[in-house]
Amino acid sequence: xxxxxxxxxxxxxxxxxxxxxxxxxxxxxxxxxxxxxxxxxxxxxxxxxxxxxxxxxxxxxxxxxxxxxxxxxxxxxxxxxxxxxxxxxxxxxxxxxxxxxxxxxxxxxxxxxxxxxxxxxxxxxxxxxxxxxxxxxxxxxxxxxxxxxxxxxxxxxxxxxxxxxxxxxxxxxxxxxxxxxxxxxxxxxxxxxxxxxxxxxxxxxxxxxxxxxxxxxxxxxx
Amino acid sequence: xxxxxxxxxxxxxxxxxxxxxxxxxxxxxxxxxxxxxxxxxxxxxxxxxxxxxxxxxxxxxxxxxxxxxxxxxxxxxxxxxxxxxxxxxxxxxxxxxxxxxxxxxxxxxxxxxxxxxxxxxxxxxxxxxxxxxxxxxxxxxxxxxxxxxxxxxxxxxxxxxxxxxxxxxxxxxxxxxxxxxxxxxxxxxxxxxxxxxxxxxxxxxxxxx
Numbered sequence: 219x220x221x222x223x224x225x226x227x228x229x230x231x232x233x234x235x236x237x238x239x240x241x242x243x244x245x246x247x248x249x250x251x252x253x254x255x256x257x258x259x260x261x262x263x264x265x266x267x268x269x270x271x272x273x274x275x276x277x278x279x280x281x282x283x284x285x286x287x288x289x290x291x292x293x294x295x296x297x298x299x300x301x302x303x304x305x306x307x308x309x310x311x312x313x314x315x316x317x318x319x320x321x322x323x324x325x326x327x328x329x330x331x332x333x334x335x336x337x338x339x340x341x342x343x344x345x346x347x348x349x350x351x352x353x354x355x356x357x358x359x360x361x362x363x364x365x366x367x368x369x370x371x372x373x374x375x376x377x378x379x380x381x382x383x384x385x386x387x388x389x390x391x392x393x394x395x396x397x398x399x400x401x402x403x404x405x406x407x408x409x410x411x412x413x414x415x416x417x418x419x420x421x422x423x424x425x426x427x428x429x430x431x432x433x434x435x436x437x438x439x440x
Numbered sequence: 441x442x443x444x445x446x447x448x449x450x451x452x453x454x455x456x457x458x459x460x461x462x463x464x465x466x467x468x469x470x471x472x473x474x475x476x477x478x479x480x481x482x483x484x485x486x487x488x489x490x491x492x493x494x495x496x497x498x499x500x501x502x503x504x505x506x507x508x509x510x511x512x513x514x515x516x517x518x519x520x521x522x523x524x525x526x527x528x529x530x531x532x533x534x535x536x537x538x539x540x541x542x543x544x545x546x547x548x549x550x551x552x553x554x555x556x557x558x559x560x561x562x563x564x565x566x567x568x569x570x571x572x573x574x575x576x577x578x579x580x581x582x583x584x585x586x587x588x589x590x591x592x593x594x595x596x597x598x599x600x601x602x603x604x605x606x607x608x609x610x611x612x613x614x615x616x617x618x619x620x621x622x623x624x625x626x627x628x629x630x631x632x633x634x635x636x637x638x639x640x641x642x643x644x645x646x647x648x649x
Binding site: 221222225226229232233236237292293296297298300301302303304305306307312439440 | 493
């Protein structure tokens with residue numbers, strides 16, 4: 219079971235490395251959304267800092283939506299996905315491996331890029347650690363929840379719009395607590411509560427989402 | 441003795457059946473070719489037997505004496521399904537693709553094994569080239585290399601010979617025949633002529649509904 223997990227994880231990371239242009243594309247999208255925002259407003263420093271949590275998280279959500287399209291689609295189109303379904307190993311393990319690889323190649327990159335962006339917006343340096351931690355706890359949940367949505371919409375052509383309608387409502391808790399943790403630390407308040415809740419959402423996602431993704435994949439290939 | 445039993449099977453997509461009430465028993469060392477025109481449900485039959493589609497009616501059973509652990513084997517553990525799609529990712533090489541496919545199928549093969557099989561099949565030159573740069577026939581041959589790496593007793597092959605040249609087709613026929621003579625089971629569809637040496641080929645016509 220672990221063997222399949224590592225094999226799929228390694229293969230997807232190798233693929234992400236071979237097609238690194240796509241990663242750069244998603245990262246650029248994330249950076250540009252955040253970097254262009256101040257240019258479109260007359261907002262002064264204090265206001266920018268105040269809206270920065272919402273801005274960063276919206277950029278993360280949009281970039282996640284963009285990258286999620288590629289989570290299962292290539293495997294679906296070339297027939298690898300049906301081989302996953304026929305595997306004697308549990309499909310949920312393969313689904314978890316795919317989401318993990320997806321997160322390492324997209325979410326983690328956003329986490330690493332975030333300090334630069336929040337400093338650009340004028341957020342005080344002491345807040346950076348908590349901001350990164352909130353993204354570190356929140357982005358895997360986005361991948362897990364988004365995985366359910368992409369798996370469900372796999373057999374539909376032009377699934378992008380439906381996917382956003384399906385998963386954005388489910389992203390609300392992550393958005394609230396993720397941005398909440400950032401707001402708290404910027405205001406000098408303890409952020410632990412929001413971080414704990416993000417951690418709880420992640421724990422729930424890791425245990426439940428792989429099974430939901432597996433079920434959704436089976437429905438999509440039926 | 442392992443046996444595939446298909447009983448009163450009706451298959452189709454959605455509510456509408458493509459064929460109805462198919463009975464077929466495939467025993468150890470038997471190979472059957474599914475006959476039917478385009479759209480008659482050949483692929484649907486193979487995918488239903490593989491478990492990808494739910495049958496509209498009827499049952500598919502894999503019978504095998506329980507192993508040493510007392511657990512009867514399921515069809516999934518005994519299956520090698522080569523579908524119409526090659527299951528090769530264009531950005532990966534044949535060796536990388538086959539490595540993943542064999543691991544997912546629960547029959548891991550070492551890189552040395554994969555490379556020697558590819559060399560035997562005359563694909564040594566392309567073993568480390570990315571699959572998107574291969575021709576359709578080469579991709580098909582790479583995908584079929586799974587048949588040399590697997591020890592699964594039940595083979596379901598959907599148009600295995602598509603895009604293959606005459607020589608590659610003969611090699612494929614030899615492999616299927618050897619598998620069947622060794623006690624394996626195979627169910628396949630084809631539009632090309634496939635002569636299996638020293639093997640009796642059963643023919644299955646899908647009953648119209």
